[in-house]
Amino acid sequence: MGELVAITLFLGAFTMVFGIRYLSNKEKMAMIERGINPGVGRSAPKPYLSLKFGLLLVGLGIGLxxxxxxxxxxxxxxxxxxxxxxxxxVYFGCLGIFGGLGLIVSFLIEKKAIEKDKF
Structure with missing residues (x-):
């Protein structure tokens, strides 16, 4: 029975990855047919991503x-x-609370920096 679960998980993961790649390729080909550059609009830079993850991890550490x-x-x-x-x-509750507080602090810092850059 254990072998069947492992085989099913492997086949499911392979099918999912293959399907995602296939649909991504199909989408890019459709964009090329319409004359749109398929590379445009991909992966916009996120300047505060490291701040967000850093404060999330600090919050999780404090929560632990x-x-x-x-x-x-x-x-x-x-x-x-x-x-x-x-x-x-108690562990999961503290992780959720302090991780959320880390994300809120990150949001407030980002908001303050964006407002400072606007004016």
Whole structure:
């Protein structure tokens, strides 16, 4: 049964990659037929992308540290199975909250920089 799952996953992944490449090629050929340059409009530079990912990772790191401190203070070192599942919820909650806060801070910094450049 395990072999069947592995084969199915491999074939599904191969089919997906092949389909994406095939449709991308078909789209480019249609653009060439219409006289449109297929390279235009692709991959516009995103100047604040590294800031966004950096602050997201900082937020996730802070979230992990806060979750670790919270779990250690709430449950101590010896945890039962029920407490372990609650600790997992604390970890995911802190990751979501602090990762989101990192993205909000990134947005505010980008907004301030864009407004500064406008005037």
């Amino acid at each position: 540290l806060v979750a670790l401190a919270s779990v250690r203070n709430m449950f101590g070192s010896d945890m039962t199975h029920a407490e372990t599942s609650q600790a997992v919820a």
